[in-house]
Amino acid sequence: MxxxxxxxxxLEAELARAAAQTGRSKSELVxxxxxxxxxxxxxxxxxxxxxKDLFGDGEGGSADFSGKxxxxxxxxxRLRAENDR
Known part of the structure; x- marks a missing residue:
């Protein structure tokens, strides 16, 4: 396409400079x-x-929180400890 x-x-000048410095075409960079x-x-x-795996499947069933x-x-x-500082 x-x-x-x-x-x-x-912007065109910056693109041309970057292409020259990297040895890549302008199209490749874009x-x-x-x-x-x-x-x-x-x-x-x-x-x-x-x-999704943290709060269930959304089907009304309970989530499997084994370990979660x-x-x-x-x-x-951890978030509370960081915010209490």
Whole structure:
């Protein structure tokens, strides 16, 4: 897929400098930057999916907290200790 973008002269100059310094094409740098940005901004999993194992399946059934309640307690204790300083 081809995508065209408009860059202001300063940004284009920075991109050209970075390409020359790294020996990579401007397209390669733009693709790498976009990949990094999307990885940070668009999570691969939703917050629910990330914590699902901690709070159950959402089906009304109870969660299996074998060991998880202990982990939760430890995290809460550490957070309280850090915030009490």
């Amino acid at each position: 081809t995508l065209s973008i408009r860059l202001d002269p300063e 693709k790498a930057g976009l990949r990094e940005y999307l990885a940070r901004v668009v999570p691969k999993k939703t917050p629910y999916e990330l914590g 309640e202990t982990t939760r307690r430890i995290i809460v204790e």
